[in-house]
Amino acid sequence: MAATQVVRSEWTKIRSVASTVWTLSLAAVVTIALGMLISALSKNEFGSMGPRERLSFDPTFVSFAGMTLGQLAMIVFGVLVVSNEYSTGMIRTSLAAVPRRGAFLASKVAVATGLALVVGMATGFAAFFLGQAMLGPQLRTTLDAPGVLRAVVGGGLYMTLIAVFSMGVAVMLRSPMLSLGVLMPFFFLVSNILANVSATRKVGQYLPDQAGSRIMRVLPRVGDDTPYGPWGGLGIMVLWVIAALAGGYALLRRRDA
Amino acid sequence: MIEIAGLSKRYGEKLAVDGLTFTVRPGTVTGFLGPNGAGKSTTMRMILGLDHPTGGDVRIDGRHYHELADPLTYIGALLDAKAVHGGRSARNHLLCLAQSNGIPARRVGEVLETVGLTAVARKKAKGFSLGMSQRLGIAGALLGDPRILMFDEPVNGLDPEGIHWIRGLMKSLAAQGRTVFVSSHLMSEMALTADHLVVIGQGRLLADTTMADFIERNSRSWVRIRTPDRERLLDALHTAGIAVVEAGDGLLEVDGGRPERIGELAARHQVVLHELSVRQSSLEDAFMRLTAQSVEYHARPEPAGQSWGAHRIARTAAGPPAPKAAPTTTPATPAPLTTPTTPATAPTTTPTEG
Numbered sequence: 001m002a003a004t005q006v007v008r009s010e011w012t013k014i015r016s017v018a019s020t021v022w023t024l025s026l027a028a029v030v031t032i033a034l035g036m037l038i039s040a041l042s043k044n045e046f047g048s049m050g051p052r053e054r055l056s057f058d059p060t061f062v063s064f065a066g067m068t069l070g071q072l073a074m075i076v077f078g079v080l081v082v083s084n085e086y087s088t089g090m091i092r093t094s095l096a097a098v099p100r101r102g103a104f105l106a107s108k109v110a111v112a113t114g115l116a117l118v119v120g121m122a123t124g125f126a127a128f129f130l131g132q133a134m135l136g137p138q139l140r141t142t143l144d145a146p147g148v149l150r151a152v153v154g155g156g157l158y159m160t161l162i163a164v165f166s167m168g169v170a171v172m173l174r175s176p177m178l179s180l181g182v183l184m185p186f187f188f189l190v191s192n193i194l195a196n197v198s199a200t201r202k203v204g205q206y207l208p209d210q211a212g213s214r215i216m217r218v219l220p221r222v223g224d225d226t227p228y229g230p231w232g233g234l235g236i237m238v239l240w241v242i243a244a245l246a247g248g249y250a251l252l253r254r255r256d257a
Numbered sequence: 258m259i260e261i262a263g264l265s266k267r268y269g270e271k272l273a274v275d276g277l278t279f280t281v282r283p284g285t286v287t288g289f290l291g292p293n294g295a296g297k298s299t300t301m302r303m304i305l306g307l308d309h310p311t312g313g314d315v316r317i318d319g320r321h322y323h324e325l326a327d328p329l330t331y332i333g334a335l336l337d338a339k340a341v342h343g344g345r346s347a348r349n350h351l352l353c354l355a356q357s358n359g360i361p362a363r364r365v366g367e368v369l370e371t372v373g374l375t376a377v378a379r380k381k382a383k384g385f386s387l388g389m390s391q392r393l394g395i396a397g398a399l400l401g402d403p404r405i406l407m408f409d410e411p412v413n414g415l416d417p418e419g420i421h422w423i424r425g426l427m428k429s430l431a432a433q434g435r436t437v438f439v440s441s442h443l444m445s446e447m448a449l450t451a452d453h454l455v456v457i458g459q460g461r462l463l464a465d466t467t468m469a470d471f472i473e474r475n476s477r478s479w480v481r482i483r484t485p486d487r488e489r490l491l492d493a494l495h496t497a498g499i500a501v502v503e504a505g506d507g508l509l510e511v512d513g514g515r516p517e518r519i520g521e522l523a524a525r526h527q528v529v530l531h532e533l534s535v536r537q538s539s540l541e542d543a544f545m546r547l548t549a550q551s552v553e554y555h556a557r558p559e560p561a562g563q564s565w566g567a568h569r570i571a572r573t574a575a576g577p578p579a580p581k582a583a584p585t586t587t588p589a590t591p592a593p594l595t596t597p598t599t600p601a602t603a604p605t606t607t608p609t610e611g
Contacts, residue, residue: 002359005327005356005359012356017345088342089341095305095307096328096334097357
């Protein structure tokens with residue numbers, strides 16, 4: 001059984017269900033639209049900002065402000081790609097067709113990751129350009145300014161990695177409701193609280209989204225004391241993703257389907 | 258050919274499959290029979306490598322399932338008709354299965370034609386009736402043109418036309434020399450389709466025999482007698498050494514199929530008979546007795562009536578492993594833990610559970 005066969009099969013699966021289209025479009029639309037809105041609001045508020053805040057104003061990061069919500073749709077995409085197999089019982093049909101579970105998981109994750117990467121990159125660039133347009137000629141930055149291209153590409157990578165992390169968690173938990181119930185509140189609330197409350201900050205800054213989103217900043221935050229840089233942060237997120245996938249694989253291998 | 262050797266599966270406390278050994282051979286329809294919860298589906302899932310056996314081995318044409326390159330071209334299975342993504346069209350469902358096993362896409366159209374779903378090929382599976390889902394599942398099994406086919410309760414919930422179609426399909430597949438392995442909990446269904454029978458109860462093999470042999474062994478016949486001179490006839494039968502059973506309603510029954518003897522006896526004693534007829538038990542009755550015996554078998558270390566099947570599994574210990582759950586499942590009999598002389602009151606947990 002050639003790996004390409006399984007990849008093709010997974011591509012047929014992913015393109016033939018409606019949830020793929022709506023989760024990914026929602027991720028793109030929400031990220032871009034919210035980024036534009038916040039960019040426009042920031043433009044109006046810039047005049048009333050203090051000098052410190054003006055100095056650390058990061059037009060690139062502002063245009064990615066929609067990511068906080070948009071990533072939730074990416075999480076739904078990642079979760080559904082995997083847990084649809086379990087909630088429908090398709091997993092038994094799938095594993096009977098592809099009994100090598102490593103090949104099955106690798107192909108599924110590869111196809112979904114590829115698709116998320118394309119959508120994530122397109123969203124990253126669109127959010128950047130449209131956000132800059134809303135910021136206006138005085139505040140906006142350009143792609144050739146130092147660190148900006150890295151941040152924009154990083155935005156696409158961040159969205160992709162969030163989806164892949166969710167896939168890993170969904171393989172472990174199987175149930176879509178359980179996976180979403182764990183991931184959504186975690187990334188929307190818990191992780192932000194942990195990373196911003198001083199008592200838990202030291203640990204919170206190593207959470208996947210907190211570490212990973214560092215790459216979208218061109219200018220560090222005021223009083224930023226994170227011990228990692230943009231790529232270091234993304235590296236930490238990649239480690240989380242690898243851990244989630246490894247955990248998922250270990251369980252998938254051992255479990256009865 | 259499917260070879261199963263010493264196959265066991267334990268779920269927590271429950272031994273769902275217990276040392277099964279049998280072979281499913283090509284060219285015939287092998288019926289896999291047992292009451293609900295006997296372990297049929299678990300066995301089938303282990304054949305497909307979906308569930309990991311606790312012990313023992315399954316081989317498909319001599320190899321383990323996961324060693325098969327493109328397994329759908331060796332063995333096609335329908336386990337659960339509803340195990341499809343409802344949002345996917347029938348065509349795409351089959352297409353992704355075909356692609357994963359390097360089966361040409363044109364086979365999708367062919368099998369849809371075979372099962373009669375061409376008209377709804379682009380419809381989403383969630384709109385399918387159980388019968389249509391069953392056909393889609395069968396299309397998936399036929400996709401790789403495999404030598405072995407396995408169906409789990411394929412006629413469940415089907416209308417008469419669908420049932421008729423599936424029976425015909427299974428017979429024609431076997432006639433083409435393929436191995437057909439089909440499970441059911443209905444003896445009557447098996448009698449119509451299967452050439453060979455594998456019967457299990459509580460995860461254990463009860464019979465592995467040809468259908469014809471099973472019928473011959475299990476079609477118990479008896480003579481039914483109705484008479485106004487009941488006492489006199491009983492005396493006469495007793496004197497002649499013929500065992501008789503009172504069947505209620507004033508009816509008497511004598512085992513065996515020889516009414517002549519009783520008729521002549523009655524004539525000699527001038528007993529009036531209102532009825533003298535030969536009766537035969539149905540295969541369903543035979544199946545019920547067989548599986549009931551599996552419960553009885555637990556209860557006695559030395560079972561009586563060893564006539565069932567070829568491979569009766571010898572148990573080293575009487576009954577199943579320490580029935581920890583027994584006091585809760587059979588609250589009326591806390592005996593198993595205190596009186597080891599009757600170790601197997603536990604299996605009164607019926608074979609029809611689950």
